[in-house]
Amino acid sequence: MDVAAALATRKSVRAFSSRAVPINIVRDILEQSARSPSGSNLQPWRVYALVGQARDELIRRVKSKLPDLPRGEPPEYNIHPPDLFEPYKSRYMRAAALMYHARGIERDDAAARLRHLANNWEFYGAPVGLIFTIHRRMEPGQWADLGMYMQSAMLLARGYGLDTCAQEAWALWPRTVRECLSIPAEDMVVCGMALGYADESAPVNAFVSERVPFQEYAAILETIEPGSAS
Numbered sequence: 637m638d639v640a641a642a643l644a645t646r647k648s649v650r651a652f653s654s655r656a657v658p659i660n661i662v663r664d665i666l667e668q669s670a671r672s673p674s675g676s677n678l679q680p681w682r683v684y685a686l687v688g689q690a691r692d693e694l695i696r697r698v699k700s701k702l703p704d705l706p707r708g709e710p711p712e713y714n715i716h717p718p719d720l721f722e723p724y725k726s727r728y729m730r731a732a733a734l735m736y737h738a739r740g741i742e743r744d745d746a747a748a749r750l751r752h753l754a755n756n757w758e759f760y761g762a763p764v765g766l767i768f769t770i771h772r773r774m775e776p777g778q779w780a781d782l783g784m785y786m787q788s789a790m791l792l793a794r795g796y797g798l799d800t801c802a803q804e805a806w807a808l809w810p811r812t813v814r815e816c817l818s819i820p821a822e823d824m825v826v827c828g829m830a831l832g833y834a835d836e837s838a839p840v841n842a843f844v845s846e847r848v849p850f851q852e853y854a855a856i857l858e859t860i861e862p863g864s865a866s
């Protein structure tokens with residue numbers, strides 16, 4: 637698969653078949669992703685791939701805590717700015733509304749929304765769960781590097797006929813994930829990712845997210861007025 641096709645067909649899949657992913661493919665994806673660029677070649681990404689009993693144990697531990705903590709533990713970083721502002725707030729609301737609609741969840745059905753959140757913590761049924769961490773002293777540039785590594789993994793997955801869903805929802809269980817995976821204290825749980833074969837029959841997977849028009853985020857500049865706003 638070429639890069640454009642991988643990019644065009646990548647989307648967040650939120651229901652997976654139980655079909656196992658060969659371990660050598662998981663390893664290939666995670667190893668090839670390390671060809672991602674990083675500022676000063678710091679390669680700040682760290683990743684834990686959970687399969688089989690290891691995956692099930694993390695899910696079990698989270699599930700056992702859900703009755704007391706239905707929205708998880710206090711995260712170690714702000715997943716969004718605390719007061720999300722325009723135009724991002726509207727995009728957030730619209731993305732959530734469209735996704736809940738695709739799942740058949742009514743706007744004010746709080747219990748169904750919580751169930752959807754909890755589905756994250758089963759990796760949406762994917763047989764492979766990835767947890768990404770970074771040293772807590774790293775700066776935004778290194779977080780961007782980690783994002784590039786994650787995107788590489790998502791594109792490479794397409795080449796193997798696999799699908800993914802990045803999941804910051806896993807950042808809502810920093811203590812439980814840390815304990816379960818023996819993550820060093822200096823590392824932060826940044827994000828998770830479900831990896832597996834899409835359940836093609838699941839209605840939620842028919843959902844294709846929107847994008848804002850090109851001119852809202854990009855400018856191609858060919859001339860700049862001499863002396864303007866200098």
Ligand SMILES: Cc1cc2nc3c(=O)[nH]c(=O)nc-3n(C[C@H](O)[C@H](O)[C@H](O)COP(=O)(O)O)c2cc1C
Pocket residue numbers: 646647648649650731756801802803804805806827844845
């Ligand atoms: C860093 C990151 C974290 C995300 N976390 C979640 C998550 O916790 N749960 C989820 O269902 N989707 C999550 N997503 C998926 C986004 O909602 C999705 O990428 C966005 O709506 C665009 O849709 P698409 O991926 O299908 O193109 C995340 C995506 C990224 C890049």
